[in-house]
Amino acid sequence: LVLKLIRRYLQSGIMINGVVNEAEEGTPQGGPLSPLLSNILLDRLDKELESRGHKFVRYADDCNIYMKSKKAGEGVMTSITSFIEKKLKLKVNREKSAVDRPWKRKFLGFSFTNHKKPKVRIANESIKRLKSRIRQITSRSKPSPMEVRIEKLNQYLTGWCGYFALADTPSKFKEFEEWIRRRLRMVEWKQWKTPKTRVRKLKGLGVPDNKAYEWGNSRKKYWRIACSPILHKTLDNSY
Structure with a gap:
């Protein structure tokens, strides 16, 4: 029954602009079936990596393997790529695959600090997306009541902070709060x-x-005024 359901999902097609199109290969990106099939197919990869004694982490089709040297990493990348393509009959995306330092790579939005005892940190790309979304909500060019802006911020930040709570960099959260x-x-x-x-x-x-007259008639830019002592004191957290 499970295999029949999977087959029906794969053959159901893809809807583009309200029109159903036949799917010749693969699964719709972002669909619930994609991670399920990834886990089924890549279970053999997990067992292969475990049998070799490698340290790794995998979520669906996204996988990081941790080695002690660049040379070892290059060797494992070659052999595992061969295993995936020849044994599992899957394609490896070489553009997204690389041998690199852990703190230069990201995994599910996280990365590592470059320390002797590394800590989990928020990846730079995740921070850029956060700031982009905050800029949209707090855009000066889009008139909106402050209550609406704060409601949107709370909705977005509750989920974002909950997800990245694993990051061991509390100073970043304080920095984000001050910036917001x-x-x-x-x-x-x-x-x-x-x-x-x-x-x-x-x-x-x-x-x-x-x-009040001095600052009220100031010609300083909005962003500079927002950082001024006068607004820090008057528009504090309680406001």
Whole structure:
């Protein structure tokens, strides 16, 4: 029954723009069947690596093998590529395959620090995606109530922080928090728009009149103002 279901999945085709197209080979990327079939087919790879005594980690068709030297890594890459293609009849993506230092590679969004006792860290590509998404939510050019922005941030960051909680780099999370709060202060300052409104808002937050006039009429860029002592004190975490 299980094999019949798998066969039906494979032969069901792919829907493109509402039209079903026949699938000649492979499985739809991102579909639930892809990781299942990967685990079934690559179980033999796991056993082969275990029998050789190699340290490795694999998720679906993404696999990292850890060796003590570059020479050993190159030898294993050649032999394992041959095993996968000849024994398992699968294609190895050579563009994504490489022998490299662990801290220069990523796996499921994680990487390692370059220390004698390495720590798990968030990969640079994952950080870039995080910042790109945060910039979208806190864009100055897209008018949106602060409550809506914060709700979107909370939804995104709850999942993101939960996933990357395994990373042993707490300083990065503190750095992200400070950067996000600065982005929010920048948005708030932009939404106050005119010097008159900014002066009134600052005075309402307890800023002395002379300082409120000085900063309210400042010509500094939004990003610089967002990092100023005056906004740090007035638009704090409680605000």
